[in-house]
Amino acid sequence: MRLLTCALIFLSCFGLLALSSPEGNAFSAEGSTAEAETYGVDAVHSTVLFKIRHNDVSYFYGLFGQVSGSFVFDEKKASECSAEIEVKAESVDTRNTKLDQHLRSPDFFDAKQFPVISFKSTAVKKGKGENYSITGDLSLHGVTKSITIDMEHVGTADGRRGKLMGFHTTFMIDRTDFGMTYGVGTALGKDVEMTISIEARKQ
């Protein structure tokens, strides 16, 4: 009897220890985390696209080739989450060298004077399902404005070199709000649709 009691106590202690271990949480659902985790943006597998109306007849697409940043993600507490993304303005890429040069000039992004386009979150709220509403400061062309974007948590997986997480968002900005007025009212629209797809690796 005493032996049985000791065995039960020993097993209970072992079970409690296993439950409280930060790594060996075998009883928790897959992918959920007990605390916030930091992820660094994978620049190779992340994409920043822009779309603008051209000549009022078509949509023109371009992308930025250099993106960096980090996320803090806590699946249980959205308020603990944060995001910081930076894009190098000179990395604008439209598959045409002359056009890229013009976009980097003072007529558009003025990349030498405003080399970084950044977004820093100030508040995160969980929406339905895997959607999050992120409010933050978008800095572009020397102007910083608060915007709110809806971001989808696409998924989480264990990669070969660590845990991976992906996010996707599409939002509109009025480029004239950021002092970018060239071509407005003639050949170029003022609304720009941004599509950002981020893959990040746990650090």
Added chain:
Amino acid sequence: MLDFWSLVYGVLLPGFLTGIGLAVVWRPWRSSPGDAPPPTRSWSGLLFAVGFFAGCTALFGLPPTPFGDRVLSGGDWLLWTALVAGPVVFIDSGLGRLVLVTRTLLVLGMLFGVLHAMLQYHWSTSEAVQWFAGLLGLYGLVWSASASLAKRHAGPMVPGVLFLAATGLALCIGLSGSAKLAQTAGVLCACLGATLIIAVWRRSFRLDSGDITVALLVLFGVSLGAHFYSELSGFDALLIGACPLGAWAGELPFVRGRTPIQRRLLRTLLVVIPVAVAVARAVLAFEPDPYGDYGG
């Protein structure tokens, strides 16, 4: 891209403001120059500044204020510096030797304002010191030559040289990469063009050192912006910025001994050739837009 309103705001408005202001001050319609003694203050500098600020504001909107929450571009800083420089040179002519201090501060202010992004993101400290020393020296050299010429020669020569330099600059920038900066140089052309018209009309018209300070401050500021932030080559910027030195070469002793026609011809060639070379280089390097027309 040029359209009707760009021409109105970027050429007619600044030209009109500067020209009408100068006409009121200099009264070129007076038959005898003795009836209208020349002004004793830097009216041209003040009117350049007002015309330039008005033209650029009409084209691009009011620039953000320096101490707000927006980061100013080099072009924004140049506008504010020009607007401050106009009244400063108007007032400081009575300050004796302090004039050198105020005007050096204006030029330093222009350099810091236009080039602050280079200081912040691209240059090391030693690079910044070298660039500033070189640019300040070049400005001083061109300013000395221009002010000396203006002192010796009334009439359209000095305004003509500055107008030619500004026109060459506008053409080179327009052919090399930035419509916005080309329009900014165009506003300067309009102000200097109006000055040239008044100078042709009234032969006793003269720019003083304060006027030269403001005109060169804006010319240098636009050139530096176009070189560091757009595609204007350093060689072309140097050719254009230094063309007043060509006019000054007519004052050298071995040139002064020539006949007036020979001096005038040599001076003209030494001013026109550098600008023509810069424009020719820009034309040869120009590639038509393969991606179509952006419109405005």
